[in-house]
Amino acid sequence: MRTDNAVxxxxxxxxxxxxxxxxxxxxxxxVTVFLREGYQRAGVDVIAAAAGVSKQTVYNHFGxxxxxxxxxxxxxxxxxxxxxxxxxxxxxxxxxxxxxLDAAAALTAHGHRVLRVLLxxxxxxxxRLVIAEVARHxxxxxxxxxxxxxxxxxxxxxxxxxxxxxxxxxxxxPASAAGQFTALVVQQGLHRSMYGTRALTEPEAEAIxxxxxxxxxxxxxx
Amino acid sequence: MRTDNAVxxxxxxxxxxxxxxxxxxxxxxxVTVFLREGYQRAGVDVIAAAAGVSKQTVYNHFGxxxxxxxxxxxxxxxxxxxxxxxxxxxxxxxxxxxxxLDAAAALTAHGHRVLRVLLxxxxxxxxRLVIAEVARHxxxxxxxxxxxxxxxxxxxxxxxxxxxxxxxxxxxxPASAAGQFTALVVQQGLHRSMYGTRALTEPEAEAIxxxxxxxxxxxxxx
Amino acid sequence: MRTDNAVxxxxxxxxxxxxxxxxxxxxxxxVTVFLREGYQRAGVDVIAAAAGVSKQTVYNHFGxxxxxxxxxxxxxxxxxxxxxxxxxxxxxxxxxxxxxLDAAAALTAHGHRVLRVLLxxxxxxxxRLVIAEVARHxxxxxxxxxxxxxxxxxxxxxxxxxxxxxxxxxxxxPASAAGQFTALVVQQGLHRSMYGTRALTEPEAEAIxxxxxxxxxxxxxx
Amino acid sequence: MRTDNAVxxxxxxxxxxxxxxxxxxxxxxxVTVFLREGYQRAGVDVIAAAAGVSKQTVYNHFGxxxxxxxxxxxxxxxxxxxxxxxxxxxxxxxxxxxxxLDAAAALTAHGHRVLRVLLxxxxxxxxRLVIAEVARHxxxxxxxxxxxxxxxxxxxxxxxxxxxxxxxxxxxxPASAAGQFTALVVQQGLHRSMYGTRALTEPEAEAIxxxxxxxxxxxxxx
DNA sequence: GATGAATGAGGGTTCATTCAT
DNA sequence: AATGAATGAACCCTCATTCAT
Numbered sequence: 001m002r003t004d005n006a007v008x009x010x011x012x013x014x015x016x017x018x019x020x021x022x023x024x025x026x027x028x029x030x031v032t033v034f035l036r037e038g039y040q041r042a043g044v045d046v047i048a049a050a051a052g053v054s055k056q057t058v059y060n061h062f063g064x065x066x067x068x069x070x071x072x073x074x075x076x077x078x079x080x081x082x083x084x085x086x087x088x089x090x091x092x093x094x095x096x097x098x099x100x101l102d103a104a105a106a107l108t109a110h111g112h113r114v115l116r117v118l119l120x121x122x123x124x125x126x127x128r129l130v131i132a133e134v135a136r137h138x139x140x141x142x143x144x145x146x147x148x149x150x151x152x153x154x155x156x157x158x159x160x161x162x163x164x165x166x167x168x169x170x171x172x173x174p175a176s177a178a179g180q181f182t183a184l185v186v187q188q189g190l191h192r193s194m195y196g197t198r199a200l201t202e203p204e205a206e207a208i209x210x211x212x213x214x215x216x217x218x219x220x221x222x
Numbered sequence: 223m224r225t226d227n228a229v230x231x232x233x234x235x236x237x238x239x240x241x242x243x244x245x246x247x248x249x250x251x252x253v254t255v256f257l258r259e260g261y262q263r264a265g266v267d268v269i270a271a272a273a274g275v276s277k278q279t280v281y282n283h284f285g286x287x288x289x290x291x292x293x294x295x296x297x298x299x300x301x302x303x304x305x306x307x308x309x310x311x312x313x314x315x316x317x318x319x320x321x322x323l324d325a326a327a328a329l330t331a332h333g334h335r336v337l338r339v340l341l342x343x344x345x346x347x348x349x350r351l352v353i354a355e356v357a358r359h360x361x362x363x364x365x366x367x368x369x370x371x372x373x374x375x376x377x378x379x380x381x382x383x384x385x386x387x388x389x390x391x392x393x394x395x396p397a398s399a400a401g402q403f404t405a406l407v408v409q410q411g412l413h414r415s416m417y418g419t420r421a422l423t424e425p426e427a428e429a430i431x432x433x434x435x436x437x438x439x440x441x442x443x444x
Numbered sequence: 445m446r447t448d449n450a451v452x453x454x455x456x457x458x459x460x461x462x463x464x465x466x467x468x469x470x471x472x473x474x475v476t477v478f479l480r481e482g483y484q485r486a487g488v489d490v491i492a493a494a495a496g497v498s499k500q501t502v503y504n505h506f507g508x509x510x511x512x513x514x515x516x517x518x519x520x521x522x523x524x525x526x527x528x529x530x531x532x533x534x535x536x537x538x539x540x541x542x543x544x545l546d547a548a549a550a551l552t553a554h555g556h557r558v559l560r561v562l563l564x565x566x567x568x569x570x571x572r573l574v575i576a577e578v579a580r581h582x583x584x585x586x587x588x589x590x591x592x593x594x595x596x597x598x599x600x601x602x603x604x605x606x607x608x609x610x611x612x613x614x615x616x617x618p619a620s621a622a623g624q625f626t627a628l629v630v631q632q633g634l635h636r637s638m639y640g641t642r643a644l645t646e647p648e649a650e651a652i653x654x655x656x657x658x659x660x661x662x663x664x665x666x
Numbered sequence: 667m668r669t670d671n672a673v674x675x676x677x678x679x680x681x682x683x684x685x686x687x688x689x690x691x692x693x694x695x696x697v698t699v700f701l702r703e704g705y706q707r708a709g710v711d712v713i714a715a716a717a718g719v720s721k722q723t724v725y726n727h728f729g730x731x732x733x734x735x736x737x738x739x740x741x742x743x744x745x746x747x748x749x750x751x752x753x754x755x756x757x758x759x760x761x762x763x764x765x766x767l768d769a770a771a772a773l774t775a776h777g778h779r780v781l782r783v784l785l786x787x788x789x790x791x792x793x794r795l796v797i798a799e800v801a802r803h804x805x806x807x808x809x810x811x812x813x814x815x816x817x818x819x820x821x822x823x824x825x826x827x828x829x830x831x832x833x834x835x836x837x838x839x840p841a842s843a844a845g846q847f848t849a850l851v852v853q854q855g856l857h858r859s860m861y862g863t864r865a866l867t868e869p870e871a872e873a874i875x876x877x878x879x880x881x882x883x884x885x886x887x888x
Numbered sequence: 889g890a891t892g893a894a895t896g897a898g899g900g901t902t903c904a905t906t907c908a909t
Numbered sequence: 910a911a912t913g914a915a916t917g918a919a920c921c922c923t924c925a926t927t928c929a930t
């Protein structure tokens with residue numbers, strides 16, 4: 001449930017007042033515009049208009065364009081992470097559903113999940129934006145370092161540990177292996193999809209995930 | 223090739239050809255400025271000044287900023303590829319020097335080579351630039367798809383085939399395996415170095431390459 | 445007129461927070477900022493912040509920027525005049541101390557006193573501000589006409605009368621002569637000091653005052 | 667199309683091309699607007715419009731507002747000086763016309779001339795502008811130091827020397843005396859006219875000049 | 889009466905682009 | 910072909926001022 005929307009709609013009747021909702025509206029608009037246009041191209045006027053506030057209100061809240069930008073990136077990162085955390089049922093890697101799968105199938109499924117999360121339109125645009133600007137905005141480094149949601153890797157580590165304990169695989173360092181698997185799938189996915197610029201077909205995704213799963217199963221076979 | 227002298231005399235007699243030297247100077251300047259500033263931030267004035275020509279000359283040669291940009295990216299890509307092809311001795315993976323190494327050592331060495339090539343300052347800036355703009359300039363897609371020099375992958379494939387034929391490894395599909403290994407190393411390298419924004423220390427590089435090599439040796443052990 | 449703080453009393457007889465202190469704080473801050481920045485450059489935000497009050501409070505007290513400006517100038521003029529009146533011991537021209545001096549020395553000493561008072565930092569800034577804005581704010585005309593404290597001239601007139609009565613000089617119209625002497629010293633002092641923008645050295649001041657004194661002694665010799 | 671070219675803009679005779687005239691038009695407009703509005707209030711847009719050029723053309727010629735301002739002040743100073751030098755017949759102090767006058771009358775006439783030149787509308791506005799801004803633009807110091815045209819003082823010095831040589835006065839240092847006389851008249855004139863903000867009546871001027879002349883005649887009588 | 893939030897107008901400056909020479 | 914001068918549309922940001930609490 002999106003409380004944001006409810007609050008923001010409520011502002012339509014109230015003309016004025018100390019509205020923390022405006023801050024969020026500005027942030028949302030900023031995310032939209034920055035992701036679409038990039039940092040330089042994005043105009044503060046446009047963001048203000050998209051947020052339904054005056055330009056100066058933007059400046060009152062965020063000081064200048066750069067701070068607005070950084071706040072927008074940070075907020076979107078949070079949103080992505082929260083979204084991810086809020087919908088665990090969409091990634092039931094370690095749940096009962098995958099318990100029955102053998103290691104190869106589970107890894108493949110997880111790979112698809114990674115691709116789905118990573119190549120999500122907004123997440124991709126955010127990634128491109130961060131990569132584009134990290135050289136000029138050092139504050140983006142944390143955002144850049146957190147390229148993929150840590151949860152994805154952690155979940156995979158748990159999955160690997162599960163199969164290790166079941167005696168199916170031999171994974172002495174699940175965390176490291178999870179990082180490798182993720183990196184492999186991510187890189188090939190980004191590469192093939194032009195960093196999220198074009199959608200990946202199912203066969204393309206399979207052509208990435210299946211061999212990756214095979215590689216890891218082979219490497220960690222008993 | 224016409225010399226400067228020949229060009230200089232042609233004022234009235236015949237339509238002297240476009241000055242290739244100036245064109246190249248403009249391209250060089252454009253690469254420098256675009257890589258440093260990004261597409262939007264880069265000013266045509268600045269590029270023209272850096273090239274030592276008038277602004278209008280830039281427009282005479284390239285029509286508009288976008289075409290200049292695309293030409294600059296394409297040129298830089300060529301340059302990187304040519305540079306790579308011209309200095310194969312710097313990447314002697316498949317040469318005699320590595321013949322004696324065992325598979326793990328050879329893979330690790332190759333990984334370091336990949337990181338060195340990929341995280342080169344100019345190459346990194348180009349990569350960030352392409353990623354930043356590919357969504358808005360579809361013509362950049364080829365440049366984006368060619369993220370890493372194909373030669374790096376091909377060379378690794380040859381290396382794997384070498385070890386396969388020597389009986390040390392079992393690599394039924396060297397091309398695919400080479401792509402996987404490259405993707406893994408590349409992704410972790412880019413990630414750790416913030417897409418080339420900060421240099422990688424030797425231990426960091428080793429922490430990427432050695433486990434990657436180990437993974438592949440394990441996966442393809444006989 | 446809303447400038448009377450008699451209005452400030454409660455609208456319903458309720459003696460809620462009297463704020464003459466705030467009003468004065470605003471005025472002080474306004475003087476500081478206006479003198480430093482000039483009328484246009486001075487921001488109401490800055491003044492409010494310097495006064496430690498909200499921007500709207502400034503408007504509640506003074507209505508708009510122009511009235512605040514005029515009140516600030518008027519207040520500073522008062523302050524300068526009061527300061528001067530409160531410290532007559534610093535200008536003991538007509539006192540016993542100068543009684544023994546001959547006319548030339550007394551005039552010279554008075555000249556120095558004039559320069560000191562006129563080129564005081566705040567007084568100079570106020571003068572420049574008034575001159576700068578008098579064309580656009582007719583209400584400043586009184587402030588402009590009162591360029592130099594009347595007391596300075598009056599005191600000099602008394603001094604001249606003193607020397608006249610002592611038979612040392614022949615000054616039939618001391619008031620007019622005092623005005624002339626003051627004008628002469630003032631103009632040369634302002635000119636040399638770039639209207640108070642740079643300090644005058646002692647020799648420079650002497651080079652103004654001594655010849656001026658000499659001129660007047662000669663003109664009014666018996 | 668020809669029609670486009672013809673219609674494009676009424677360039678008033680000179681069609682197009684490298685127009686040094688535009689620079690002058692901008693300067694003229696800048697003087698007008700700066701004198702009328704002051705530095706801060708003056709808008710570059712307004713100046714550009716008044717000059718009939720685009721805003722950017724202003725920036726191409728002068729770089730930024732401050733440099734435009736300084737150039738305008740300098741130009742206006744030159745103009746005033748040139749004007750003065752070009753019309754010596756309007757100030758025939760030392761010519762035959764005043765040869766016959768006695769010293770008092772000649773000094774009085776010169777005083778009136780000084781007031782006329784100094785309280786000229788443009789000159790006054792320039793003076794107020796320079797005084798207003800000299801604290802924030804150190805480059806204005808020369809302009810501030812040259813408050814009154816040097817020629818005025820020099821001419822008076824010549825006049826004094828003339829009367830000295832004729833035996834009518836005793837002026838051992840004409841240059842210094844000329845400076846004093848000018849300063850006295852200037853200061854009283856500026857003061858009475860609110861720094862040129864309001865015109866001086868003839869009697870007012872006479873009330874300044876006649877006593878000043880009298881003072882100097884008395885001081886330098888034989 | 890005092891405040892924080894909000895505003896519309898306008899500030900100086902820079903941009904990619906074109907014209908006439 | 911190459912240039913210097915010119916343009917109009919933005920750009921980011923700040924201002925004096927007002928509204929609702």
